[in-house]
Amino acid sequence: MKATDVALAIxxxxxxxxxxxxxxxxxxxxxxxxxxxxxFYLGAAMGSALAAAMGVAEAVPDRLVIALLGDxxxxxxxxxxxxxxxxxxxxxxxxxxxxxxxxxTGGQQLSTQTRFAAVAEALGGIAGARVETEAELRTALxxxxxxxxxEAELSERAWPGPSPFxxxxxxxxxxxxxxxxxxxxx
Amino acid sequence: xxxxxxxxxxxxxxxxxxxxxxxxxxxxxxTRLQPILSRLADNDVCLRxxxxxxxxxxxxxxxxIAGRRPVVLMQSSGLGNALNAIGSLAVPYRLGLPIVxxxxxTLGEANPSQVPLGRAASxxxxxxxxxxxxxxxxxxAEQVTAGVTTLAxxxxxxxxxxxxxxxxxxxxxx
Numbered sequence: 001m002k003a004t005d006v007a008l009a010i011x012x013x014x015x016x017x018x019x020x021x022x023x024x025x026x027x028x029x030x031x032x033x034x035x036x037x038x039x040f041y042l043g044a045a046m047g048s049a050l051a052a053a054m055g056v057a058e059a060v061p062d063r064l065v066i067a068l069l070g071d072x073x074x075x076x077x078x079x080x081x082x083x084x085x086x087x088x089x090x091x092x093x094x095x096x097x098x099x100x101x102x103x104x105t106g107g108q109q110l111s112t113q114t115r116f117a118a119v120a121e122a123l124g125g126i127a128g129a130r131v132e133t134e135a136e137l138r139t140a141l142x143x144x145x146x147x148x149x150x151e152a153e154l155s156e157r158a159w160p161g162p163s164p165f166x167x168x169x170x171x172x173x174x175x176x177x178x179x180x181x182x183x184x185x186x
Numbered sequence: 187x188x189x190x191x192x193x194x195x196x197x198x199x200x201x202x203x204x205x206x207x208x209x210x211x212x213x214x215x216x217t218r219l220q221p222i223l224s225r226l227a228d229n230d231v232c233l234r235x236x237x238x239x240x241x242x243x244x245x246x247x248x249x250x251i252a253g254r255r256p257v258v259l260m261q262s263s264g265l266g267n268a269l270n271a272i273g274s275l276a277v278p279y280r281l282g283l284p285i286v287x288x289x290x291x292t293l294g295e296a297n298p299s300q301v302p303l304g305r306a307a308s309x310x311x312x313x314x315x316x317x318x319x320x321x322x323x324x325x326x327a328e329q330v331t332a333g334v335t336t337l338a339x340x341x342x343x344x345x346x347x348x349x350x351x352x353x354x355x356x357x358x359x360x
Contacts, residue, residue: 020248040251044274048244051236052275055248055256058210058232077244079237087234168279172251179252 003097004160005134006152007033010066010095013141016183017064018056018175022049022073024104024164026097030068031162038174041166047077050094054080057089057147060179067094071114072102081116084147085123092147095137098130099154104164107157120149192221193355195324199286199331199347200225203257206335208284210234210249212242213259218288218355222259239264243271243283250281255339259286262307263300272344273314282338285311285346287318293351311346318346321353 007029010019019039021030026049027041040056042049053067074081074096084092096116102108117128127148129140132155140150200222203211210232211223227233236242239260246256260268265287276283290297291304308318317337319330330347337345 018252040248042275043278045244045247045271048240048247048271048275051241051244052248052251055212055245055250056252057248058234059249059252059254077241080241080244083234083236083241083245172279172281175251176253 001132001134001137001152001154002156002158003029003154004032004158006095006097006137007068007160009134009137009141010068011037013138014064014066017066018060018178019066019068020049020053020056021068022046022070024070024073025160026068026070026073027164027166028162029097029160032160036162038178040175041171043164043166043168046073049073050077050080051083053094054084054087054089054092057092058087061089061091063091063179063183065092067092069094069096070103071096071098071100071116072110074116075110075114081120081123081126081149085120085125088125088147090146093141094147094149096149096151097154098151099157101157103157114151117149117151189220189224192225193324193353195321195327195353196221196355197225198324198327200229202328202331203284203335204229204231206332206339207255208257208335209254210256211259212236212245212256214239214242214261214264216259216261216288218349218353219259219261219286221355222286239268240271243268243276246283247271247275247279247281250283251279257284257286260288262287262289262291262304265307265310266303269310269314272316276344277314277316280342282342283344284334284338285344286349287346288349289351295351308348316344316346318348320348320350322350323352
Protein backbone atom coordinates (compact mmCIF):
# COMPACT_ATOMS: atom_id res chain seq x y z
CA MET A 1 0.00 0.00 0.00
CA LYS A 2 1.35 3.41 -1.05
CA ALA A 3 0.35 6.83 0.23
CA THR A 4 -1.68 7.50 -2.90
CA ASP A 5 -3.58 4.22 -2.42
CA VAL A 6 -4.58 5.40 1.05
CA ALA A 7 -5.76 8.77 -0.24
CA LEU A 8 -7.65 7.09 -3.10
CA ALA A 9 -9.44 4.80 -0.64
CA ILE A 10 -10.50 7.87 1.35
CA UNK A 11 -11.89 9.86 -1.57
CA UNK A 12 -13.51 6.77 -3.11
CA UNK A 13 -15.23 5.83 0.15
CA UNK A 14 -16.37 9.33 1.07
CA UNK A 15 -16.62 11.61 -1.97
CA UNK A 16 -18.35 14.37 0.00
CA UNK A 17 -15.91 14.46 2.88
CA UNK A 18 -13.93 17.56 3.78
CA UNK A 19 -10.29 16.47 3.91
CA UNK A 20 -7.38 18.08 5.72
CA UNK A 21 -3.86 16.97 4.79
CA UNK A 22 -0.59 17.59 6.56
CA UNK A 23 2.46 18.94 4.77
CA UNK A 24 4.53 16.76 2.47
CA UNK A 25 3.46 13.29 1.39
CA UNK A 26 -0.09 13.60 2.72
CA UNK A 27 -0.80 16.79 0.79
CA UNK A 28 0.79 15.41 -2.37
CA UNK A 29 -1.17 12.14 -2.09
CA UNK A 30 -4.50 13.88 -1.47
CA UNK A 31 -3.91 16.20 -4.42
CA UNK A 32 -3.15 13.21 -6.64
CA UNK A 33 -6.09 11.10 -5.44
CA UNK A 34 -8.68 13.87 -5.57
CA UNK A 35 -7.48 15.51 -8.80
CA UNK A 36 -6.53 18.55 -6.74
CA UNK A 37 -9.95 18.67 -5.11
CA UNK A 38 -11.19 21.46 -2.80
CA UNK A 39 -9.54 20.24 0.38
CA PHE A 40 -7.53 21.92 3.14
CA TYR A 41 -3.94 21.20 2.15
CA LEU A 42 -1.33 22.36 4.65
CA GLY A 43 1.92 23.48 3.11
CA ALA A 44 3.80 23.77 6.42
CA ALA A 45 2.86 24.15 10.12
CA MET A 46 4.07 20.65 10.89
CA GLY A 47 2.18 19.18 13.83
CA SER A 48 -0.95 21.30 13.36
CA ALA A 49 -3.03 19.27 10.90
CA LEU A 50 -5.02 17.13 13.35
CA ALA A 51 -5.92 20.19 15.38
CA ALA A 52 -6.96 21.97 12.18
CA ALA A 53 -9.11 19.00 11.19
CA MET A 54 -10.75 19.01 14.61
CA GLY A 55 -11.50 22.70 14.16
CA VAL A 56 -13.11 22.02 10.79
CA ALA A 57 -15.05 19.06 12.20
CA GLU A 58 -16.55 21.11 15.00
CA ALA A 59 -17.26 24.03 12.67
CA VAL A 60 -19.10 21.86 10.15
CA PRO A 61 -20.74 19.13 12.21
CA ASP A 62 -22.98 17.93 9.38
CA ARG A 63 -20.02 16.97 7.16
CA LEU A 64 -17.57 14.13 7.54
CA VAL A 65 -14.02 15.42 8.04
CA ILE A 66 -10.99 13.24 7.30
CA ALA A 67 -7.47 14.17 8.34
CA LEU A 68 -4.69 12.58 6.29
CA LEU A 69 -1.53 12.79 8.36
CA GLY A 70 2.09 11.81 8.16
CA ASP A 71 3.39 9.81 11.10
CA UNK A 72 6.16 12.31 11.84
CA UNK A 73 3.55 15.05 11.60
CA UNK A 74 1.30 13.47 14.19
CA UNK A 75 4.22 12.71 16.47
CA UNK A 76 4.99 16.42 16.50
CA UNK A 77 1.38 17.40 17.31
CA UNK A 78 0.35 14.31 19.27
CA UNK A 79 -1.22 16.41 22.03
CA UNK A 80 -4.14 16.92 19.67
CA UNK A 81 -5.02 13.25 20.17
CA UNK A 82 -5.76 14.04 23.79
CA UNK A 83 -8.01 16.89 22.67
CA UNK A 84 -9.85 14.63 20.22
CA UNK A 85 -10.34 12.21 23.10
CA UNK A 86 -11.63 15.02 25.28
CA UNK A 87 -14.13 16.51 22.85
CA UNK A 88 -14.85 13.49 20.62
CA UNK A 89 -16.16 15.02 17.40
CA UNK A 90 -18.34 12.30 15.90
CA UNK A 91 -17.63 13.37 12.34
CA UNK A 92 -13.83 13.08 12.40
CA UNK A 93 -11.62 10.32 11.01
CA UNK A 94 -7.81 10.57 11.19
CA UNK A 95 -5.78 8.42 8.83
CA UNK A 96 -2.03 8.19 9.47
CA UNK A 97 0.42 7.34 6.70
CA UNK A 98 2.70 5.11 8.72
CA UNK A 99 6.07 4.46 7.12
CA UNK A 100 8.37 5.34 10.01
CA UNK A 101 10.21 8.14 8.25
CA UNK A 102 10.11 11.91 7.86
CA UNK A 103 9.62 11.88 4.09
CA UNK A 104 9.53 15.59 3.38
CA THR A 105 12.83 16.25 5.13
CA GLY A 106 14.68 13.52 3.26
CA GLY A 107 13.52 10.19 4.64
CA GLN A 108 15.10 10.22 8.08
CA GLN A 109 13.88 7.51 10.45
CA LEU A 110 11.51 8.31 13.29
CA SER A 111 13.27 7.40 16.50
CA THR A 112 10.42 5.41 17.97
CA GLN A 113 7.45 3.17 17.29
CA THR A 114 4.44 5.43 17.02
CA ARG A 115 1.58 3.04 17.94
CA PHE A 116 -0.96 5.79 17.35
CA ALA A 117 -3.94 3.44 17.05
CA ALA A 118 -3.11 1.81 20.38
CA VAL A 119 -2.59 5.23 21.99
CA ALA A 120 -5.94 6.45 20.64
CA GLU A 121 -7.69 3.40 22.04
CA ALA A 122 -5.97 3.82 25.38
CA LEU A 123 -7.04 7.45 25.66
CA GLY A 124 -10.68 6.54 25.31
CA GLY A 125 -13.36 7.87 23.01
CA ILE A 126 -11.37 7.23 19.83
CA ALA A 127 -11.72 4.02 17.84
CA GLY A 128 -8.29 2.87 16.72
CA ALA A 129 -7.25 0.42 14.01
CA ARG A 130 -4.01 -0.55 12.33
CA VAL A 131 -4.40 -1.71 8.72
CA GLU A 132 -1.97 -3.22 6.23
CA THR A 133 -4.08 -3.64 3.09
CA GLU A 134 -6.44 -1.48 1.08
CA ALA A 135 -9.29 -3.86 1.88
CA GLU A 136 -8.65 -3.50 5.59
CA LEU A 137 -8.44 0.27 5.19
CA ARG A 138 -11.73 0.53 3.33
CA THR A 139 -13.44 -1.63 5.94
CA ALA A 140 -12.05 0.48 8.76
CA LEU A 141 -13.11 3.71 7.03
CA UNK A 142 -16.66 2.41 6.75
CA UNK A 143 -17.12 0.52 9.98
CA UNK A 144 -15.16 2.12 12.81
CA UNK A 145 -17.02 4.30 15.26
CA UNK A 146 -16.06 7.97 15.32
CA UNK A 147 -13.92 9.75 16.04
CA UNK A 148 -11.47 7.20 14.78
CA UNK A 149 -7.78 6.89 14.07
CA UNK A 150 -6.60 4.49 11.36
CA GLU A 151 -2.90 3.76 11.17
CA ALA A 152 -2.22 2.70 7.59
CA GLU A 153 1.03 0.75 7.31
CA LEU A 154 2.74 1.64 4.05
CA SER A 155 4.60 -1.19 2.35
CA GLU A 156 6.03 0.99 -0.38
CA ARG A 157 7.45 4.47 -0.20
CA ALA A 158 6.69 6.34 -3.41
CA TRP A 159 6.34 10.07 -3.86
CA PRO A 160 2.73 10.64 -5.02
CA GLY A 161 3.61 13.30 -7.60
CA PRO A 162 1.93 16.69 -7.12
CA SER A 163 3.87 19.41 -5.38
CA PRO A 164 3.26 19.81 -1.64
CA PHE A 165 3.88 23.53 -2.04
CA UNK A 166 0.31 24.73 -2.37
CA UNK A 167 -1.00 28.25 -2.97
CA UNK A 168 -2.63 29.18 0.38
CA UNK A 169 -5.04 31.69 -1.19
CA UNK A 170 -6.34 29.15 -3.69
CA UNK A 171 -6.67 26.47 -1.02
CA UNK A 172 -8.60 28.78 1.29
CA UNK A 173 -11.05 29.93 -1.36
CA UNK A 174 -11.68 26.44 -2.77
CA UNK A 175 -12.18 24.96 0.68
CA UNK A 176 -14.52 27.76 1.74
CA UNK A 177 -16.59 27.13 -1.39
CA UNK A 178 -16.65 23.40 -0.60
CA UNK A 179 -17.97 24.16 2.89
CA UNK A 180 -20.49 26.71 1.65
CA UNK A 181 -21.95 24.52 -1.08
CA UNK A 182 -22.20 21.39 1.03
CA UNK A 183 -19.78 19.46 -1.13
CA UNK A 184 -21.23 20.07 -4.59
CA UNK A 185 -18.50 22.55 -5.57
CA UNK A 186 -15.48 21.45 -7.48
CA UNK B 187 -11.06 26.57 44.22
CA UNK B 188 -13.59 29.44 44.17
CA UNK B 189 -13.22 31.81 41.25
CA UNK B 190 -12.72 35.51 41.95
CA UNK B 191 -15.42 37.78 40.54
CA UNK B 192 -14.53 39.06 37.07
CA UNK B 193 -13.02 42.48 36.71
CA UNK B 194 -14.79 45.02 34.51
CA UNK B 195 -12.27 44.74 31.68
CA UNK B 196 -12.61 40.96 31.60
CA UNK B 197 -16.37 41.24 31.16
CA UNK B 198 -16.01 43.90 28.47
CA UNK B 199 -13.52 41.85 26.46
CA UNK B 200 -15.73 38.75 26.58
CA UNK B 201 -18.85 40.66 25.67
CA UNK B 202 -17.10 42.51 22.84
CA UNK B 203 -15.80 39.25 21.36
CA UNK B 204 -19.31 37.84 21.58
CA UNK B 205 -20.83 40.93 19.99
CA UNK B 206 -18.45 40.51 17.06
CA UNK B 207 -19.65 37.00 16.37
CA UNK B 208 -17.09 34.85 18.16
CA UNK B 209 -18.57 31.38 18.61
CA UNK B 210 -15.63 29.36 19.96
CA UNK B 211 -12.59 30.08 22.14
CA UNK B 212 -9.48 27.90 21.90
CA UNK B 213 -7.14 28.44 24.82
CA UNK B 214 -4.49 27.26 27.20
CA UNK B 215 -5.46 28.22 30.76
CA UNK B 216 -4.25 31.34 32.55
CA THR B 217 -5.40 33.05 35.74
CA ARG B 218 -6.34 36.33 34.08
CA LEU B 219 -7.99 34.64 31.12
CA GLN B 220 -10.26 32.46 33.25
CA PRO B 221 -12.86 35.14 34.07
CA ILE B 222 -12.98 36.08 30.36
CA LEU B 223 -13.57 32.45 29.49
CA SER B 224 -16.26 32.06 32.14
CA ARG B 225 -18.05 35.08 30.74
CA LEU B 226 -17.71 33.75 27.19
CA ALA B 227 -19.28 30.49 28.36
CA ASP B 228 -22.13 32.48 29.93
CA ASN B 229 -22.55 34.06 26.49
CA ASP B 230 -22.89 30.56 24.95
CA VAL B 231 -19.45 30.65 23.36
CA CYS B 232 -17.98 27.14 23.06
CA LEU B 233 -14.77 26.68 25.08
CA ARG B 234 -11.96 24.42 23.95
CA UNK B 235 -9.10 23.93 26.41
CA UNK B 236 -6.37 22.40 24.25
CA UNK B 237 -3.00 20.87 25.04
CA UNK B 238 -0.70 23.53 23.64
CA UNK B 239 -0.91 27.01 22.13
CA UNK B 240 0.17 25.79 18.68
CA UNK B 241 -2.77 23.41 18.76
CA UNK B 242 -5.10 26.31 19.58
CA UNK B 243 -3.93 28.11 16.44
CA UNK B 244 -4.37 24.97 14.34
CA UNK B 245 -7.85 24.39 15.73
CA UNK B 246 -8.83 28.01 15.16
CA UNK B 247 -7.43 27.87 11.62
CA UNK B 248 -9.75 24.96 10.92
CA UNK B 249 -12.69 26.90 12.32
CA UNK B 250 -11.78 30.01 10.36
CA ILE B 251 -11.30 28.32 6.98
CA ALA B 252 -14.73 26.77 7.51
CA GLY B 253 -16.21 30.24 7.94
CA ARG B 254 -16.54 30.45 11.71
CA ARG B 255 -15.27 33.14 14.07
CA PRO B 256 -12.91 31.71 16.69
CA VAL B 257 -10.70 33.50 19.21
CA VAL B 258 -7.39 32.19 20.54
CA LEU B 259 -6.32 33.02 24.10
CA MET B 260 -2.95 32.29 25.66
CA GLN B 261 -0.36 33.52 28.10
CA SER B 262 2.66 35.33 26.69
CA SER B 263 4.91 32.44 27.70
CA GLY B 264 2.88 30.23 25.36
CA LEU B 265 3.22 32.53 22.40
CA GLY B 266 6.56 30.94 21.62
CA ASN B 267 4.79 27.59 21.33
CA ALA B 268 2.37 29.03 18.81
CA LEU B 269 4.70 30.83 16.42
CA ASN B 270 5.09 28.11 13.80
CA ALA B 271 1.35 27.62 13.41
CA ILE B 272 0.80 31.36 13.29
CA GLY B 273 3.60 32.03 10.84
CA SER B 274 3.17 29.09 8.50
CA LEU B 275 -0.59 28.55 8.65
CA ALA B 276 -2.68 31.46 9.92
CA VAL B 277 -0.65 34.20 8.22
CA PRO B 278 0.02 32.72 4.74
CA TYR B 279 -3.56 31.40 4.45
CA ARG B 280 -4.87 34.78 5.62
CA LEU B 281 -7.04 33.10 8.25
CA GLY B 282 -7.44 36.26 10.28
CA LEU B 283 -7.42 35.15 13.91
CA PRO B 284 -7.96 37.42 16.89
CA ILE B 285 -5.45 36.44 19.56
CA VAL B 286 -5.68 37.52 23.20
CA UNK B 287 -2.35 37.43 25.00
CA UNK B 288 -2.22 37.65 28.79
CA UNK B 289 1.15 39.16 29.62
CA UNK B 290 3.70 37.84 32.04
CA UNK B 291 7.28 38.96 32.29
CA THR B 292 6.69 42.70 32.15
CA LEU B 293 5.82 45.33 34.77
CA GLY B 294 6.08 43.86 38.25
CA GLU B 295 7.16 40.37 37.18
CA ALA B 296 8.91 38.46 39.97
CA ASN B 297 9.74 35.32 38.01
CA PRO B 298 12.89 35.79 35.91
CA SER B 299 11.98 32.87 33.66
CA GLN B 300 8.90 34.72 32.44
CA VAL B 301 10.75 37.87 31.44
CA PRO B 302 12.41 37.05 28.07
CA LEU B 303 9.26 35.91 26.26
CA GLY B 304 7.12 38.58 27.87
CA ARG B 305 9.58 41.24 26.78
CA ALA B 306 9.65 39.81 23.25
CA ALA B 307 5.96 39.05 22.72
CA SER B 308 4.88 42.08 20.71
CA UNK B 309 8.13 42.06 18.75
CA UNK B 310 7.69 38.41 17.83
CA UNK B 311 4.19 39.09 16.57
CA UNK B 312 5.35 42.18 14.76
CA UNK B 313 8.12 40.28 13.01
CA UNK B 314 5.43 38.01 11.56
CA UNK B 315 3.53 41.09 10.41
CA UNK B 316 0.91 40.85 13.13
CA UNK B 317 -0.22 44.05 14.76
CA UNK B 318 -0.74 43.98 18.52
CA UNK B 319 -2.60 46.50 20.64
CA UNK B 320 -2.17 46.97 24.36
CA UNK B 321 -4.96 47.25 26.89
CA UNK B 322 -3.69 48.96 30.04
CA UNK B 323 -6.99 50.09 31.56
CA UNK B 324 -10.62 49.06 31.47
CA UNK B 325 -11.59 52.08 29.43
CA UNK B 326 -9.62 50.81 26.43
CA ALA B 327 -10.86 47.22 26.51
CA GLU B 328 -13.87 47.58 24.23
CA GLN B 329 -12.19 49.71 21.55
CA VAL B 330 -9.10 47.51 21.33
CA THR B 331 -11.02 44.26 21.33
CA ALA B 332 -13.49 45.49 18.73
CA GLY B 333 -10.68 46.80 16.56
CA VAL B 334 -8.75 43.56 16.71
CA THR B 335 -11.78 41.47 15.80
CA THR B 336 -12.47 43.76 12.85
CA LEU B 337 -8.88 43.43 11.64
CA ALA B 338 -9.18 39.66 11.95
CA UNK B 339 -12.62 38.94 10.60
CA UNK B 340 -13.06 41.77 8.12
CA UNK B 341 -9.54 42.50 6.89
CA UNK B 342 -8.36 38.89 7.21
CA UNK B 343 -5.32 39.84 9.27
CA UNK B 344 -4.27 38.12 12.47
CA UNK B 345 -4.17 40.71 15.25
CA UNK B 346 -3.58 40.58 18.97
CA UNK B 347 -5.05 42.11 22.11
CA UNK B 348 -2.25 42.45 24.65
CA UNK B 349 -3.50 42.31 28.23
CA UNK B 350 -0.86 44.36 30.02
CA UNK B 351 0.12 43.89 33.65
CA UNK B 352 -1.45 47.19 34.66
CA UNK B 353 -4.91 45.67 34.19
CA UNK B 354 -4.46 43.52 37.27
CA UNK B 355 -6.25 40.27 37.90
CA UNK B 356 -3.03 38.27 38.01
CA UNK B 357 -2.24 35.50 40.42
CA UNK B 358 -0.12 37.83 42.57
CA UNK B 359 -3.25 39.90 43.08
CA UNK B 360 -1.71 42.92 41.39
